[in-house]
Amino acid sequence: EAGVVQSPRYKIIEKKQPVAFWCNPISGHNTLYWYLQNLGQGPELLIRYENEEAVDDSQLPKDRFSAERLKGVDSTLKIQPAELGDSAVYLCASSNLEQDPPEQYFGPGTRLTVT
């Protein structure tokens, strides 16, 4: 079974530029998560989708961050414009809420460096 796929793995951009990250969850997983992981910290949830619906986006900085999950499968997280403080690892995870109990499976992450 393929795991959670993320691309790109690494991205370097200048501040004020836009950037997008892509995530393909495990087949059949209806729930998708985007996490932010700063250096030396644990992951923090940005947004959670159940199918196409964003059911928890309370921690997503909506002035510059946006996300979508069209057709309830792949998801894209965008930052526009990027700031120096956005340098971090962006992790995607997926789970199947019908599993009892459910588990989150993580992708390898995208390491963003803003210069």
Add this chain to the structure above:
Amino acid sequence: AQSVTQPDIHITVSEGASLELRCNYSYGATPYLFWYVQSPGQGLQLLLKYFSGDTLVQGIKGFEAEFKRSQSSFNLRKPSVHWSDAAEYFCAVALYNNNDMRFGAGTRLTVKP
């Protein structure tokens, strides 16, 4: 306030020695409990989890963890550490179908030859 605390930022042990990583949580009810490991440049891999039942949980790679309700703790242990265990370890808790997962700040493990 809900929180997860990993008191040790960095631990160094010799290869073959035993290991214990601490995790304490503050939640209104007993949450689901997890330990993840993250190697450099990699995503998080689940080592073990506790939902109910036996409070001593066995995981992958020879790890185990013990849930102690009275101490609100879920410490990770391994009797004999291997050099390949060097990584970052995260304790996490979740309520309500694992939708609200909170992570500790992590403990970085260094293994000396």
